[in-house]
Amino acid sequence: MCGIASVFSRSKPVSERALELATSRLHHRGPDGQRFWYSPDRHVGLGHARLSIIDLVTGDQPIANEDGQITIVVNGEFYEYEAIQRDLATRGHRLKTKSDSEIALHLYEELGMQFLQHLRGEFALVLWDGKRRRLVAARDRFGIKPLFYAWHDDALYLASEAKALFAAGVPARWDEEAVFHSVSFGGYQARTLFDGVLQIPPGHAMIATAQHHQLTQYWDFDYPLAGAVPPAASDADHIAEFRHSLEDAVKVRLRADVPVGVYLSGGLDSCSVLGLAARHHPEPIQAFTLTFEHAAYDEGAIAREMADLAGARFNPIPIGQSTLADHFADAIAQAETACANAHGVAKYVLSRAVRDAGYKVVLTGEGSDEVLGGYAHFRRDMLLYNREGQDQATIEELMGWLEEHNQVSKGLLLPDGDTGPLDGVRRVLGFVPSFIETFSSRAMKFLPLLDPGFLARHASDGDTFGILDEVSVRSQLAGRDPLHQSLYLWSKTVLANYILTMLGDRMEMGNSIEGRVPFLDHKFVEMLVRQPVNMKIRGMTEKYVLREAVREVVTDTVYRRQKHPFLSPPATLEPDGTFNAFVQDMLRGPVLKSMPFFDPKQITGLLDRLPTMEVGARTANDQVLMQILSLCVLQDRFRLSC
Numbered sequence: 001m002c003g004i005a006s007v008f009s010r011s012k013p014v015s016e017r018a019l020e021l022a023t024s025r026l027h028h029r030g031p032d033g034q035r036f037w038y039s040p041d042r043h044v045g046l047g048h049a050r051l052s053i054i055d056l057v058t059g060d061q062p063i064a065n066e067d068g069q070i071t072i073v074v075n076g077e078f079y080e081y082e083a084i085q086r087d088l089a090t091r092g093h094r095l096k097t098k099s100d101s102e103i104a105l106h107l108y109e110e111l112g113m114q115f116l117q118h119l120r121g122e123f124a125l126v127l128w129d130g131k132r133r134r135l136v137a138a139r140d141r142f143g144i145k146p147l148f149y150a151w152h153d154d155a156l157y158l159a160s161e162a163k164a165l166f167a168a169g170v171p172a173r174w175d176e177e178a179v180f181h182s183v184s185f186g187g188y189q190a191r192t193l194f195d196g197v198l199q200i201p202p203g204h205a206m207i208a209t210a211q212h213h214q215l216t217q218y219w220d221f222d223y224p225l226a227g228a229v230p231p232a233a234s235d236a237d238h239i240a241e242f243r244h245s246l247e248d249a250v251k252v253r254l255r256a257d258v259p260v261g262v263y264l265s266g267g268l269d270s271c272s273v274l275g276l277a278a279r280h281h282p283e284p285i286q287a288f289t290l291t292f293e294h295a296a297y298d299e300g301a302i303a304r305e306m307a308d309l310a311g312a313r314f315n316p317i318p319i320g321q322s323t324l325a326d327h328f329a330d331a332i333a334q335a336e337t338a339c340a341n342a343h344g345v346a347k348y349v350l351s352r353a354v355r356d357a358g359y360k361v362v363l364t365g366e367g368s369d370e371v372l373g374g375y376a377h378f379r380r381d382m383l384l385y386n387r388e389g390q391d392q393a394t395i396e397e398l399m400g401w402l403e404e405h406n407q408v409s410k411g412l413l414l415p416d417g418d419t420g421p422l423d424g425v426r427r428v429l430g431f432v433p434s435f436i437e438t439f440s441s442r443a444m445k446f447l448p449l450l451d452p453g454f455l456a457r458h459a460s461d462g463d464t465f466g467i468l469d470e471v472s473v474r475s476q477l478a479g480r481d482p483l484h485q486s487l488y489l490w491s492k493t494v495l496a497n498y499i500l501t502m503l504g505d506r507m508e509m510g511n512s513i514e515g516r517v518p519f520l521d522h523k524f525v526e527m528l529v530r531q532p533v534n535m536k537i538r539g540m541t542e543k544y545v546l547r548e549a550v551r552e553v554v555t556d557t558v559y560r561r562q563k564h565p566f567l568s569p570p571a572t573l574e575p576d577g578t579f580n581a582f583v584q585d586m587l588r589g590p591v592l593k594s595m596p597f598f599d600p601k602q603i604t605g606l607l608d609r610l611p612t613m614e615v616g617a618r619t620a621n622d623q624v625l626m627q628i629l630s631l632c633v634l635q636d637r638f639r640l641s642c
Contacts (some may be wrong), residue, residue, distance in 0.1 A: 002061070003029030003049035003509075004073040004147075005164050006126040008135045009155040010210050013042035015169075022159050022168035023047030028334075029075070029160055029509045037062040037071050044128045044135065048073040051512055053256050053361060059099035065109055066094050069130040072108075074101035075160055076123025076145045077516065079252040084118065108136070116205060116218045120252075120522065124200075126158055135208045141219045142367065142520045143202030143496030146505060150197045156208050161506075162197050162336050163638065170197065172638045179597055180458040181466050182338055183627055184420075184443040189470045189492050193337060193634070201470070202496050219522065220476060221491070223484040223529050230532060235548075238535050241527060243549035249521035250276040253363055260361045261286040261354060263515075264307060264314075265566055266299025268543060268550075268558055269365030269374070271306045273518055275553030277363055278310040286359065287312040290319055290350050294569040305555050317353045319346045321579040324568060328582065328629070333637045334510035335502050338630035340412060340442075340623045342568045342579070344502035351511040360514055366504050367519035370495045371528055372543040373483060373536040374563045376402060376413050377434035382537045385431055385482035398540060413565060415441045416620055428468050429477065433486040435494070445624050449602045467493050481533050503566070570622035575611055583629055591632045596642050598628060 003026025007014045016038070023034050030049025037046045048061040064071045078084075081100035084107070088095065093106045104125055107115035116138055124147035126137045137158055139147045149158045150170045157165050166172045173195040182193060189201045200206055203219035224230070233241075250273055254260055262274045264287040278285055287307045291300035300316055307314035324342045331348035332339065339345075354362060369375050373382075379402055383395055403414065419440040422432045447455065471477070471492055477485045500517075508515040518524070528536075531545065538544040542563050551559050571579040584607055586592070593600050606625075610618055634640065 002051050002073075002075045003027075003160045003164070004075045004124065004126055005047040005157075005159040005168070006073070006135070006137070007045045007155055007157055007168065008128075008208055009043050011154045014038065014045040014155070016045065018168040019045040019047050022157070022164040023049055025164040025167040026160055028512060031512050033060065035060055035062060037064070039128060039130065046071060046073045046126060046128065051360065051509075051514060053077065053258055053514055059097050059101065061101060063096060063099075063102050063105055065105055070105060070109060070127060071130075072101070072105045072125060072127040074104060074123060074125045075147075076101075076121055076125070076140065077253075077514070078103055078119055078121045078123065079255065079521075080120055113205060113207070113216070113218070122517065122520070124160065133209060136205060137200060137208075138205035138218075139200045139202060141203045141522045142491070142500070142517075142525075143199075144500055144505060144517055144520060146501070147200045148192065148197055149200065149206070152196070156213065160509075162192060162194055163333070165197060166638060171195075171641070173641045174596075176454065176596070176642065177458060179631070180454070183446050184439065188466050189496070193631075194640070202492075220472075221488055221525070221529055222476070223480045223488060225479045226481040226484075230530065235535070238531050239545055239548045242531070242535075242545045245521075245524045245527045246272070246518065246546075246549065247276050247279075249518035249524045250363065251280045252521075253516040253518055254280055256361050258360045259286070259358070260363065261288055261357075261359045262312070263287075263350065263362050263364045264289045264303045264312070265365070266302030266306070266558065266561070267365065267564065267566065268546060268554065268561070269368035269519065271303075271365075271554045271558045272368075272546060272550040273363050273365050274306060274310050274312060275550055276518075278312060279553070285310070285312045286315060286357070288315045288317060288350060288354050288357075288362070290346050291316045292319055292346075292569055293321075294573065297567055297569045299564070302555075302557055302561070306558055309555050310553070315353075315357065317350050319349060319568065321569070321571065321574050321577040323349055324571070325579040325582040328579075329633045329637065331507060331510070332630045332633040335506045335630075336634065337497065337501055338627040338634075339498075339502050340626055342571070342626065343566055344507055346568045347503050347507040348510055351508045351513045354513055355511045360512065362508070362513060362515055364504070364515045364517055365519065366499055366515070367495065367517050368543065368546065369563065370487065370491045370499065371519060371525055372546055373487060374542050375435070375490075375565065376563070377438055378483060378486060379537055379540060379542055380414065380434040381483050381486050382533075384434070386533060401540065412438070412442075412567075412623055414438055417441050418444050420444055425468070428473060429485060431482055433482070433489060435486065435490055442623060445621065446627075449598055449606065449624070449628070451597055451599050454597050483533050483537065484529075570619050572610055572618040572622045572625070573615070583625055586629055586632050587625065589632075591636050592628070595631065595635055597631065603628065 005022040026049045030051045032050045032052045034049045046062045062071050062073050078100040081103050084103045088106045122144035123140045124145040148162050152170045175195040178191045264270050289303040292298040324345050331345040415437040535545040571583050
């Protein structure tokens with residue numbers, strides 16, 4: 001994995017200084033060297049900060065094709081690249097490196113924009129086609145790797161992180177509407193919190209010329225229509241198909257020219273990855289696990305048991321409230337977005353520990369919940385909209401069980417309290433997914449804290465869900481099972497904008513660590529979307545097919561345990577702790593007062609009331625405070641104007 005930057009100027013030569021500043025700002029993504037390329041007319045520049053994983057000797061970028069007409073920079077990994085290298089060689093291509101990145105360059109030569117269909121992995125790339133005088137940029141199917149862009153001063157700027165665009169001269173300003181939508185419904189697919197700074201959506205490519213630019217979609221989930229008769233298959237057939245596909249996704253991600261470790265929690269996802277990886281790794285795998293002081297959030301004992309079963313070396317990384325306080329600002333500056341819990345900060349510290357242990361690559365379990373319905377709100381959707389012949393009394397009994405056994409998810413993954421008007425969502429979809437209800441209930445807690453003027457300007461946005469304006473409802477949602485609709489919308493918002501940012505790439509690459517995500521292998525996902533809904537959720541058992549497919553390689557504890565979201569202990573649980581003191585100081589300080597979004601008196605009043613609240617209320621309000629605190633950090637670090 002690396003950091004990439006590019007400038008395409010329509011009217012004047014590219015500023016070398018601007019490109020170098022942007023690339024230098026990505027040093028944490030690529031500490032092993034920086035290189036640059038400029039077109040002969042100096043209207044295009046490509047920058048690359050390298051983290052060497054594959055081909056440690058000859059894999060420097062940018063890379064040009066044989067006649068020098070096409071040049072590319074890549075952030076990411078392409079799997080099964082060796083077979084493609086051999087095929088390209090038989091077609092007469094002369095590869096300059098042994099790296100996986102170079103295959104994209106020559107596949108583009110052969111296939112034009114269809115080259116993206118042949119890339120398997122996590123990636124973002126930019127290439128300049130001198131023959132056609134066009135710049136091509138693309139992002140992987142799920143948004144694992146980030147790619148931001150902005151037009152400024154008649155030039156197109158692209159980079160792996162928004163802060164690199166700011167370093168190059170793109171103005172750093174808040175996007176007020178995006179901020180409101182972020183605290184209400186989790187953000188957009190293409191917009192960011194920053195005015196004029198957009199991101200190439202997952203599964204999309206951009207083509208830019210001196211006259212225009214356009215975005216095209218090259219991949220989507222394509223869930224089957226509800227009621228479509230699948231090929232006759234038994235549960236055993238589906239489980240075997242699942243196991244083969246997931247094991248292959250894990251196996252190909254073990255390929256590296258440096259050691260590979262695994263992030264391990266007590267959850268089914270990471271335990272499955274470790275269990276399968278151990279079968280294909282010649283030596284004991286290093287497993288890295290976060291541990292917390294609060295028992296309700298600590299999974300260390302479960303993870304240790306799993307590591308013992310897999311023959312892995314267990315490396316616990318203890319995280320206390322003072323650690324979260326010390327690293328909160330750095331982690332949020334890396335994420336460039338708002339968090340609802342300090343779990344991303346914990347992942348940032350974990351990645352640093354892995355780097356200090358001498359590792360550059362880890363396999364992770366992210367993405368499983370998004371494609372298998374792992375979160376509690378997906379099970380709620382099944383109860384409400386996939387009743388499978390159950391009577392109302394049974395539904396109510398199971399709903400009560402779900403809430404009782406998922407207290408930590410209330411307000412975060414399950415609705416808590418009143419919701420706002422959601423008629424717009426209901427009109428479009430015919431129902432309201434439970435996660436949208438949850439976000440709406442959290443937004444209601446925000447409303448009293450917002451600046452009256454800010455609220456008045458955006459209150460009319462409250463009954464809409466912005467992502468519905470960015471996806472094809474007709475081709476991807478209409479006629480699909482409600483659970484599949486919920487999975488799709490969650491993947492288009494929370495997966496790319498939050499999970500893969502706050503718990504994935506940005507926390508890992510902030511410490512020069514490459515995270516690989518087998519559950520987001522597109523071949524695996526394309527298999528999974530075709531399987532029946534009841535293979536994902538069966539009764540109150542989430543991720544049913546995964547449990548059965550990996551039963552022999554995980555502990556019985558993990559096999560029988562229901563989903564527990566990865567969270568760090570809220571700051572409000574320790575009123576006298578270091579982290580809570582950090583929260584209090586920031587939210588009572590001058591940075592909050594300088595922002596146009598919140599009413600400082602209302603927030604001070606909430607902070608004053610916290611000690612009198614019962615634990616559940618404090619935990620629910622902690623999610624709100626974390627988002628406000630995150631925005632304060634971004635204001636402080638990037639000096640954003642309005």
